[in-house]
Amino acid sequence: MIGSSLQDAVSALQQGEIIALPTEAVYGLSCDPDNQAAVEKLLALKQREPGKGLILVSDDLSRLLPYIAPLTSAQTEKLLATWPGPITWVVPKAPSLPNWISGDHETIAIRVTAHPLFRTLCNTFKKPVVSTSANRSSLPPAKTAADVAAAFANSTPSIAYILDGALGKEAKPTQIRNLITDQLLRE
Numbered sequence: 001m002i003g004s005s006l007q008d009a010v011s012a013l014q015q016g017e018i019i020a021l022p023t024e025a026v027y028g029l030s031c032d033p034d035n036q037a038a039v040e041k042l043l044a045l046k047q048r049e050p051g052k053g054l055i056l057v058s059d060d061l062s063r064l065l066p067y068i069a070p071l072t073s074a075q076t077e078k079l080l081a082t083w084p085g086p087i088t089w090v091v092p093k094a095p096s097l098p099n100w101i102s103g104d105h106e107t108i109a110i111r112v113t114a115h116p117l118f119r120t121l122c123n124t125f126k127k128p129v130v131s132t133s134a135n136r137s138s139l140p141p142a143k144t145a146a147d148v149a150a151a152f153a154n155s156t157p158s159i160a161y162i163l164d165g166a167l168g169k170e171a172k173p174t175q176i177r178n179l180i181t182d183q184l185l186r187e
Helices: 006-014 036-046 061-067 073-082 116-125 145-151
Strands: 019-022 027-031 055-058 087-092 107-112 129-133 161-163 175-178 184-186
Touching (some): 006 161, 019 116, 019 145, 027 036, 036 129, 055 061, 055 116, 061 073, 061 107, 073 087, 116 129, 145 161
Parallel strands (some): 055 107, 087 175
Antiparallel strands (some): 019 027, 027 129, 055 129, 087 107
16 A cells, blocks of 8 residues: 555556645645546545535646636746745636536635655646645644555545655645735635
């Protein structure tokens, strides 16, 4: 279950499974955002309300464009000025984006990560992934692969693969800002 094979992690994503991997500050749970069954499994595993919506993370803005509404050049410049990096932006969602990703919102949270392993995963998978902290709702997020394994031992649904690696240099989960209002939603 815990390993360092990027290909095993990508294969699990392609098969509609949940994986865990290091992010900028904590371990995250990820799945294919276009696979409704995978997203529903992730929400059940995390015990997260579907209405809250999820974050999509990628290695490049171009992979996120199908999931978001068209942006102005000024908005795009604002995103690119902070990426790759630890800022998650809430942006208007594409009209076709399913509610299993956006929840009860007309927006979607997106980030282009600077974490090298996460970037390589998205590049190999050729698309963004859902990313949410590796913990049950209201519990502290996992900081190591072993913590993830312990937190979700004997869980149903389960995590198919835990990609072992170093966390990024951030002390806490990424800041979340609204692109339209510039409001800080999470410090």
